[in-house]
Amino acid sequence: MSAKHEEEEGKKIKVQIREKDLLCINGCGFYGTPQWENRCSKCWRAHQIVLKRSQDFAKNRTLLSFDQFQERRKSTTEGRTLSIKKIFKSQTLLPSSSDASPTSNSPNTTPTRSRDISPDSKAARENLTDFLIRELPTSIVQEITRQVKYAVNKIKELRVNPDDMSELVQGFYQYLNDKLNSSAFFAQEACKITIQEVMDEVEKYICTCCYSYLFCASSDEEVADVSLQDRIRSLHWVTAGFLETKLDFKKQAVRDKLDEAIAELIEINAKKSTSEKLEHLVKSSNLIFRALSESSASNSADEFLPVMIFALLRGNPPLIQSNVKFISRFSTPNRVMSGETAYFFTHLSCALQFVQEMNHESLRMEKTEFEAYTSGQLAPPLSAINCACNQAIFTIEGALDSVTALKNEQTSLLSKIQQLERRVETEVASLTTDFSTKMSILPSKKYLDLRAEILREEQMTQDLIASFSRQSSDSGISSGTLENRAE
Amino acid sequence: MSIIEDVKHDYKFKVVLLGEGAVGKSSLVMRYVKNKFTSRHLSTIQASFQTQKIQIDDDEVELNIWDTAGQEKYHALGPIYYRGSNGVLLIFDVTDQRSFEKVKMWVRELRATLGNSAVLMIVGNKIDMENERTVSRETAEEYAKTENAFYSETSAKENIGISTAFETLTEKMIEHNKENARNAPPIANRSIQLIDENERNSSIRTKKAKCC
Numbered sequence: 001m002s003a004k005h006e007e008e009e010g011k012k013i014k015v016q017i018r019e020k021d022l023l024c025i026n027g028c029g030f031y032g033t034p035q036w037e038n039r040c041s042k043c044w045r046a047h048q049i050v051l052k053r054s055q056d057f058a059k060n061r062t063l064l065s066f067d068q069f070q071e072r073r074k075s076t077t078e079g080r081t082l083s084i085k086k087i088f089k090s091q092t093l094l095p096s097s098s099d100a101s102p103t104s105n106s107p108n109t110t111p112t113r114s115r116d117i118s119p120d121s122k123a124a125r126e127n128l129t130d131f132l133i134r135e136l137p138t139s140i141v142q143e144i145t146r147q148v149k150y151a152v153n154k155i156k157e158l159r160v161n162p163d164d165m166s167e168l169v170q171g172f173y174q175y176l177n178d179k180l181n182s183s184a185f186f187a188q189e190a191c192k193i194t195i196q197e198v199m200d201e202v203e204k205y206i207c208t209c210c211y212s213y214l215f216c217a218s219s220d221e222e223v224a225d226v227s228l229q230d231r232i233r234s235l236h237w238v239t240a241g242f243l244e245t246k247l248d249f250k251k252q253a254v255r256d257k258l259d260e261a262i263a264e265l266i267e268i269n270a271k272k273s274t275s276e277k278l279e280h281l282v283k284s285s286n287l288i289f290r291a292l293s294e295s296s297a298s299n300s301a302d303e304f305l306p307v308m309i310f311a312l313l314r315g316n317p318p319l320i321q322s323n324v325k326f327i328s329r330f331s332t333p334n335r336v337m338s339g340e341t342a343y344f345f346t347h348l349s350c351a352l353q354f355v356q357e358m359n360h361e362s363l364r365m366e367k368t369e370f371e372a373y374t375s376g377q378l379a380p381p382l383s384a385i386n387c388a389c390n391q392a393i394f395t396i397e398g399a400l401d402s403v404t405a406l407k408n409e410q411t412s413l414l415s416k417i418q419q420l421e422r423r424v425e426t427e428v429a430s431l432t433t434d435f436s437t438k439m440s441i442l443p444s445k446k447y448l449d450l451r452a453e454i455l456r457e458e459q460m461t462q463d464l465i466a467s468f469s470r471q472s473s474d475s476g477i478s479s480g481t482l483e484n485r486a487e
Numbered sequence: 488m489s490i491i492e493d494v495k496h497d498y499k500f501k502v503v504l505l506g507e508g509a510v511g512k513s514s515l516v517m518r519y520v521k522n523k524f525t526s527r528h529l530s531t532i533q534a535s536f537q538t539q540k541i542q543i544d545d546d547e548v549e550l551n552i553w554d555t556a557g558q559e560k561y562h563a564l565g566p567i568y569y570r571g572s573n574g575v576l577l578i579f580d581v582t583d584q585r586s587f588e589k590v591k592m593w594v595r596e597l598r599a600t601l602g603n604s605a606v607l608m609i610v611g612n613k614i615d616m617e618n619e620r621t622v623s624r625e626t627a628e629e630y631a632k633t634e635n636a637f638y639s640e641t642s643a644k645e646n647i648g649i650s651t652a653f654e655t656l657t658e659k660m661i662e663h664n665k666e667n668a669r670n671a672p673p674i675a676n677r678s679i680q681l682i683d684e685n686e687r688n689s690s691i692r693t694k695k696a697k698c699c
């Protein structure tokens with residue numbers, strides 16, 4: 001319809017302009033209009049979608065860039081004085097908001113309070129209290145509890161951007177850490193518990209209790225995360241082949257381990273505290289290593305990172321960026337700065353960064369090719385290495401294999417049955433002949449005796465009959481007389 | 488921030504291995520960590536992250552050794568890996584000129600990002616293949632000197648020079664750390680909003696009264 005309309009429009013002004021200039025700049029054969037940047041309606045719509053996507057993506061990158069974030073984290077330790085000024089500023093703003101809130105919130109006071117104690121928070125609170133009471137003297141418990149309670153309330157009250165909040169929370173950790181360090185209790189030889197353990201528990205409680213305030217707090221971040229998810233979806237064609245992983249997808253065990261690893265990655269979003277999130281990450285990483293060793297590939301980072309990226313692309317874990325940000329913002333420093341968890345966390349960050357920045361160069365292909373695959377205009381060629389990671393094909397192949405195996409087994413079973421039948425037949429036949437020959441060759445003594453006796457008796461009867469008949473013919477009269485006599 | 492130091496001078500250092508693929512990063516770590524602790528069972532199944540405790544004089548040091556992906560396409564991710572590290576081992580293959588060039592690139596990058604906060608050590612690996620050598624010891628040493636880095640040669644296959652390389656690096660890191668500690672300004676008193684300021688002083692007083 002629109003094309004027709006454009007055609008008519010084009011005819012009217014044909015006089016002034018050459019027809020070539022009126023055509024859509026994409027060269028699709030339809031006419032374009034200046035307000036659509038010389039595109040036809042279809043191309044214009046497509047162009048708009050592409051534009052929107054790239055805008056979203058650019059926004060995403062600038063917003064959630066890991067680099068920037070790390071810089072900020074660094075600055076929490078270095079440029080403390082600056083942030084203090086900022087905080088004081090926001091504190092001056094605070095009374096107005098807190099003054100305003102009681103009046104507006106006063107009717108809702110009770111529902112808000114009841115909502116605060118969610119099952120998770122309640123469990124976390126009990127957990128922390130139990131832990132503190134069990135391990136520490138009362139004076140320290142009181143001190144920690146008061147500080148933590150104050151901090152939690154403050155977090156819920158403050159409306160600052162997530163990065164400032166991160167600074168505040170990190171500052172709080174640092175303060176509490178220093179405070180505990182100066183306490184005489186932890187310096188004792190007999191002290192079984194480390195400050196680190198206490199800090200971990202405190203962190204767990206704060207993260208769980210204030211989760212809704214700390215996690216994915218700004219809507220921009222959520223948009224960015226959704227945009228990343230879209231991007232990962234559009235990169236569905238990037239298979240393990242393109243990433244040059246050394247996974248052996250022919251093995252069921254490898255596929256299973258990879259699936260489990262992906263499930264663990266997805267599970268990260270389901271947990272509230274950073275420690276639990278990281279636990280799942282470590283589990284996932286270890287499963288990837290197991291998948292690698294099942295494929296008899298080496299366990300070096302050279303092999304690990306591509307698989308991590310692949311798992312990220314395949315799993316498309318929900319809100320993964322926000323989760324990464326949450327962990328780096330609100331985890332105690334030692335967790336994300338040292339040890340195994342830090343190592344895996346860094347790898348996850350690397351994988352995320354790689355996915356965000358992924359372009360034709362990182363996959364070593366032509367730009368047009370990359371774009372065609374991403375937009376779905378072209379399907380990647382089914383080369384051996386890309387097929388090798390197509391699970392569906394392998395599942396089908398596996399099923400086919402088992403069907404063939406089953407079929408073979410059946411035929412062999414059938415032939416075995418037939419063989420058995422034949423054998424039974426021949427056995428029966430041979431047994432019968434055997435029996436008869438045996439019976440003819442080896443008659444028993446009794447049988448022979450019996451036969452001999454029969455023969456003898458027959459002979460005797462015959463003799464007797466013969467002699468009898470002779471006698472009767474010789475002396476027919478005498479016999480007749482005899483008979484008569486007998487009568 | 489990554490250095491956790493207390494009174495007994497226990498250090499925790501992050502050491503990152505950089506180098507092109509197939510220069511022997513992983514085998515170097517495996518040789519170093521497993522050879523020393525043959526009797527100890529390693530809980531981690533992978534080679535890419537290892538911790539190793541060593542004793543340098545009176546100081547107990549825990550090394551966190553990070554292996555990284557060396558392929559060209561992951562080059563851009565380098566900064567995420569080596570951020571916050573105390574030491575970097577730059578490994579190249581003495582039989583491969585290209586891997587040495589790559590090390591030079593890494594060094595430039597590291598200096599740009601980390602400044603002088605990390606100790607750099609360049610390691611020429613695979614010296615067991617002496618007759619195929621293309622990068623001479625002199626060249627590498629010369630280069631290391633100009634970049635204010637340390638140089639050492641190893642063979643993961645024959646187990647030559649590996650513990651020395653790690654120990655030297657650790658010693659340098661301790662020195663570096665001590666220097667930094669001297670130069671570092673005293674930590675400013677942090678008064679942060681999340682801290683209950685009003686009751687803080689009183690609580691300290693009460694605690695002191697209880698303790699002493």
